[in-house]
Amino acid sequence: MNETKQIKGKGSLKGCSTLIAIFFGISLISNLIPETKDDFFRDAELNYDTNNYELALTKVNEAIQLDSTNSDYYELRGKILHELQDTIQSNQDFNKTLALAKSDTEKDARIRKMIEWDLNHGEEEKARQLLSKEIQLYKEGSLKHIEVIDYAARKYLTIGDTIEAIRLYDLLSNEYVTTGKYSNKAGILYTNIKKKNKAISEFKKAVDAAPENDIFLYNLGIAYLNSKNKRQAKMYFKKSMDFGNTNACHEYRELTARIRYYKRSRCCDGTTSSSTGRGSCSHHGGVCGIENVPYKEYTISCY
Template identity: 25%
Template structure:
């Protein structure tokens, strides 16, 4: 093939693929040349920007708390004007739930359900609120209602699994948990429920791993911190328990349950003074926190700090009217403080309700024994022989007080008995 034929062949082939081969090579060289010029220019411009120290100002980011407060203010304004009540009540309830203000969240979600009783999302949210408030029966009813309304979100399956594991129905809990894990394998709540099921089944190590995974995926999952710290405490590993509890307190500074758990850890290692301080912190945040009040009273009594136990016991007596256990502890504290009048009053109050109450009966017996011992060991002074006679303390005869019904016998040197 001649050069001319070869060129024509290449020209025809290049027409078939789009353009001549020689032109393609020329354009390629042009592109390389242009890039060779542009790259140094870009590098120089970046250096100039660095030398002049000019920066684009960062965008202002609101904190989550500030954003939530702004949203609550806007939603409240819309609700006051009566605009879209159903949806806005639901939105505000979700914010309150995220802020762990369950009382306000329940009020808003109830109003949303009153506006529309056939919305599954509303029942799902109310079920989550009831679960956090400890009302398992109501939480289960709302979760099942949401499921009946064709709700099939992973949130619902996690909620149902959590409810059933709390009710010790592990078969249903595992079934819902498996569905949730297939839908959201990286949700921290899934691993929390999994860890709780493993803990109930006695697999503590697997439970701790699952709870740690839950904390890693969702650092704001407070219950995972609480249960992990509790498991370490029950496994007699107080250092790990305190470490997890400290991480939780860094994120949640005003949660009384965390201070209560910290007090339980210190009490388990018999650091009672520190435990009392933690219980007092929990009570300062939640004055009606019964578990902390009772733990404070019991720890103070065990530490012989009876005066510290009295305020907590008085508060418990106000909360639990006529609770015999609390009345018995209060009577015991007053007894140890030496206030027999108040202690006897409380013990009599208990015996009027339960005549065979052993704590009250033993308390009355102990006080009677102490009173008798005190009277036996208290010396008495004999009266003067004649009225108006000056007493000489150096010649005063001291004799111990004898019980009634006894006869005092004095033997003289002639071994004759005289009856006084």
């Protein structure tokens, strides 16, 4: 019995040795296979994400040595160098990514990624420089060119540059489209910065382009109301209301309300009484005057 057990033990030991040999053989073979550029890039991304910037830089440099035409590699190295405070080389790498982009579509995607990265890192001036490149993409007058200008205007608003956003919306409304959309956007921005006459002018362009757009009509009514021109405001609120705009209806309802008055007694102790006949304020020192109190009588209802 003991002999049998001993023989089995040797067999098990032999099998275990075989597995160990296979494992080390596989490990040796895998170590002999060289890393690819994608391997280096993935390692660089992983180390960048874990804030191990020095090792990330080493890995991405290996990837670039194997492929110096991949813009993703330069973008990652630019981010790594930014974290290492090498701003000169970082900027050069970011510019390299744009130089490698062959079409406007590629440049558009690359610029937008870089803009988002700059804004997330407080690099507003760099974002501005990229936006100036963004609006030069695509053929003028094309739908894509209009779209990038609209995108740039929205990003300028994110930065806080309302004037540049208005300039781009004015450009779009004057030269590229006749829907009134961008005139309306410019009008809203002029309203926000208290440029009342300019706001009216832009909203009028929007209404001229789309006279049945209830929002444009309502905004023009608000612009006139801000300028104390109630007659014009009322007219455009009415038009907007007729196209179903509830907000315009409420504004029109207020402007067309009739002012009525009711009388009340002012008691000598400072209180008031709705009664104006004899005996009013009898417990408050008598009547010391009569007041005309205004109230609104509405002529329409809004649902």
